[in-house]
Amino acid sequence: SPKPADRIAKLRRQLEDANYRYHVLDDPSIPDGEYDRLLRELEALEAEHPELADPNSPSQRVGDKPSSKFAEVKHAVPMLSLANAFADEEVADFVARISRETGDDAPEFSVEPKLDGLAISLRYEDGKFVRGATRGDGVTGEDVTPNLRTVRAIPLQLRGKPPKVLEVRGEVYMPKAAFEKYNAWAAEHGAKTLANPRNGAAGSLRQLDPRITAQRPLSFYAYALGETDAKLPKTHTETLAWLRELGLPVSSLADAATGTEGLLAYYRRVGEERNALPFDIDGVVYKLNRYDQQRAMGFVSRAPRWALAHKFPAQEEATV
Numbered sequence: 001s002p003k004p005a006d007r008i009a010k011l012r013r014q015l016e017d018a019n020y021r022y023h024v025l026d027d028p029s030i031p032d033g034e035y036d037r038l039l040r041e042l043e044a045l046e047a048e049h050p051e052l053a054d055p056n057s058p059s060q061r062v063g064d065k066p067s068s069k070f071a072e073v074k075h076a077v078p079m080l081s082l083a084n085a086f087a088d089e090e091v092a093d094f095v096a097r098i099s100r101e102t103g104d105d106a107p108e109f110s111v112e113p114k115l116d117g118l119a120i121s122l123r124y125e126d127g128k129f130v131r132g133a134t135r136g137d138g139v140t141g142e143d144v145t146p147n148l149r150t151v152r153a154i155p156l157q158l159r160g161k162p163p164k165v166l167e168v169r170g171e172v173y174m175p176k177a178a179f180e181k182y183n184a185w186a187a188e189h190g191a192k193t194l195a196n197p198r199n200g201a202a203g204s205l206r207q208l209d210p211r212i213t214a215q216r217p218l219s220f221y222a223y224a225l226g227e228t229d230a231k232l233p234k235t236h237t238e239t240l241a242w243l244r245e246l247g248l249p250v251s252s253l254a255d256a257a258t259g260t261e262g263l264l265a266y267y268r269r270v271g272e273e274r275n276a277l278p279f280d281i282d283g284v285v286y287k288l289n290r291y292d293q294q295r296a297m298g299f300v301s302r303a304p305r306w307a308l309a310h311k312f313p314a315q316e317e318a319t320v
């Protein structure tokens with residue numbers, strides 16, 4: 001029989017692969033029962049061989065011991081906020097200003113749904129997940145690494161050829177079905193029910209005891225870069241494709257669109273699909289796609305002048 005170290009390494013790769021297939025490709029490779037069996041075998045082997053312990057092992061998703069409070073994290077690259085638009089005219093003005101300042105009368109944009117969750121920043125070194133933090137005020141956030149380790153959609157180990165340093169920004173969210181299920185359980189067991197999935201995500205991630213976070217069904221989509229030593233592609237859509245290759249989940253609704261018409265068509269398309277989506281969104285996000293054009297546009301305070309959140313009308317509260 002293979003040496004324990006080889007068997008452990010093989011099980012870790014198989015479980016990471018299954019996680020990637022399930023959460024990133026949305027195309028599970030093995031049935032849940034098989035996943036659990038492999039995980040139990042790995043946990044048993046790791047218990048017999050503590051010298052082979054690894055914080056990035058797939059077995060470490062169950063949550064570390066509770067911390068007393070969160071350490072502070074300084075974001076090397078500030079986490080940006082987004083200017084909002086509510087009416088089509090504001091989108092037309094946004095594009096007109098960009099056309100004027102870039103000289104491009106048909107600017108291309110990266111477009112995506114605006115998830116209604118909690119913004120976080122993940123840091124990977126040599127492809128290993130080493131730290132995760134909340135946005136905080138954009139410059140200083142809270143270190144919630146142990147809690148983020150329990151979010152299955154967040155890879156603990158990147159795939160392919162990751163750069164030495166890679167920070168990824170994204171949204172941790174609680175899927176609608178998981179939110180309903182959690183509230184049914186909470187009502188049944190006299191626990192506090194959650195007001196909405198966004199509160200569910202925020203409350204779960206800011207638990208001091210990661211074992212509680214581990215019981216909360218959270219997911220994650222990546223949407224931007226932070227600090228990295230990698231040579232960047234020329235456009236944001238290429239960056240998102242690269243993040244997918246590295247094993248990070250990116251919304252399958254992310255797309256490209258050209259000019260005001262393209263943006264508004266995308267806004268309407270997502271608006272029609274909104275209620276059928278498995279997660280809450282509160283709008284869509286438009287980002288000028290070419291990084292050279294983004295640089296030409298710059299920022300106003302911490303909101304980039306090359307990006308815009310186009311919000312949907314607030315949904316009437318679901319009548320319970």
Ligand SMILES: Cc1ccc2cc(C(N)=O)cc(O)c2n1
Nearest residue numbers: 080081082113114115171223285
């Ligand atoms: C720059 C930036 C800031 C906040 C964002 C927030 C979301 C979101 N809530 O999905 C998506 C993005 O692409 C974002 N991009």
